Amino acid sequence: MKYDVVVVGGGPAGLGAAVEAKKTGAEKVLIIERDRELGGILNQCIHNGFGLHEFKEELTGPEYATRFIEMAKEANIEYILNTMVLNIDEDKNIVALGENGLIDIEAKAVVLAMGCRERTRGAIDLPGYRPSGVYTAGAAQRFMNMEGYMVGKKVVIYGSGDIGLIMARRMTLEGAKVQAVVEVNSHSSGLTRNIVQCLDDFNIPLLLQHGITYVHGKDRVEGVTISKLDENRRPVEGTSKFVECDTLLLSVGLIPENELSEDTGVNLDNRTKGPIVNNKMETNIEGIFACGNVVHVHDLVDFVTRESRIAGKNAALYVMNKTKNDKLIETKAGNGVSYIVPQHIDLGSDEEINLFMRVRNIYSNKKLVVRCGEDVILEKKRLHMIPSEMESLKIKSDIIKNLKGNIEICVEGV
Known part of the structure; x- marks a missing residue:
């Protein structure tokens, strides 16, 4: 299997890069996606607010994804689903594992667009037992919006990232009681518009400079202990209180998915945890580009698309020998x-x-x-x-x- 440009990841970054690469002149473009369908995280984001910059209208996540999926199909861009890329070498030879076994692919240029993952309970060292009812906010979002499973009735959300804020509103609309959103910092880590639309509009309290100091329950979450934190993030004596809940959602940060990048030899930035790139979105390895949340975590999908277009365009120009450094x-x-x-x-x-x-x-x-x-x-x-x-x-x-x-x-x- 030989291609001009191979894009690893079929989410918004991968779709945008593939469409732009084909538009720029790359003849054979392939998207490799590990999930069962294209679209990535957008498929579970059924709320609106997407596309204001890109399409000048307000779309839901699936609507935004569908537009790019249709563009990719109209451009005859090939894609493989349920396939995981295992290795990429410096010569851009790719080994992937799909439903029919191992696949060897030769690429002239590669675009890394694997997105990011959520930090889990283990990353923040939450004290207590390990009962059921503790989810990352994104996992809960997928369960509810795609699988039709209601994850709980009394909810505490730890961290004020955008997915957590959006899930506070989503859970409320589905009949759950969101007790509070707890944030260790003195400011929210989510967008201001999400604070207003997802918390203020539903009278959900945001407890800044507070932490969860214990998770109660052995089989199922029964509640959490919340404490006010001092400037060193230590619990302030006398401020602890027990809050009853059956579900704890974690929205405590995102990490770019760069194990594959690192194994390939791509240099990573210690601050962003993503590849170091130039203005063409090219990494330190010639002909390997990166874009979207795998480079740094974005606020808006529209900005992911803007960045992916740069990567896709320059990947195609590289293949066509029209770039100069x-x-x-x-x-x-x-x-x-x-x-x-x-x-x-x-x-x-x-x-x-x-x-x-x-x-x-x-x-x-x-x-x-x-x-x-x-x-x-x-x-x-x-x-x-x-x-x-x-x-x-x-x-x-x-x-x-x-x-x-x-x-x-x-x-x-x-």
Whole structure:
């Protein structure tokens, strides 16, 4: 099996990359998906709010996925389902395991689009027994929205990630009582709109700077002990209280799925836990690209699509020998900035570049400043910035071509 571009993952990133690769000129494009259908996480996200940037209308997750699945089929893009990629070498030879056994595939370019997974109970070391009734928020979402199984009636949600917030509303609409959303930080880790629409609109309390210090119950969850936390995240004496529940949902962060990337020899960023990429979304291995949540966790699927288009386009151009590599400079996260993607910029780029980043803390009336040495090349005022909402800056191509060294982005006072 020989292909121009092979895309690993058939979720929003993989679909967007495959469609763009074919559109750009790659003749043979293949998507390899480990699940039973294309669409990825979008299939279980039955709420609306998708597509406002991409399609200028509000869609549900399945509707958004369907549009790209139809584009892929119209472009005659091949896909294999129920198939797991086991190995990719530096020459882009792929070994996958499908329903009919092992498959050997030769690719001229590869796009990594495996998405991300949820952090589990083991990752946060929750004290207590291991009763039934403890789910990650995404697993509960799949059970309810795709399998038709109601996971519980009295619910506590630990962590205020977007899936957890959305599940607070979903459980309430299905008749469950959501006792509280418990967050260890002083701010939510989800989007502001989800706080308003999923918690405030349903009078669900959000307990900031609180932690779950014990899970009660041996066979089934019977309740949790919640305590207020000090600045070192230690329980404050005298603040503990027992909250009865039969279900505990965990929404405590997402981790990019990069075991395959690492085995292939792709360099990972310690901060994002995803591949280090340049503005073409190319990794350190020539001809291997990455995009979407496998690179860094996004807020909106529309931004995943935007990024996947860059990866798909450049994968196709690489196959067609229409890419050229110029000098690479680094992007560095300065004061107040947690990370920046892409981590490298090609000075020969003919297109403007979007830099995505997250800030470390909550900031009001500050500005993002881009510096090259002592020179300020761009600055943007922001009324409000929080770690849970991604920031982006556009740098025009004429500015990029005149850069003399690495750039740094900082948060500075107005």
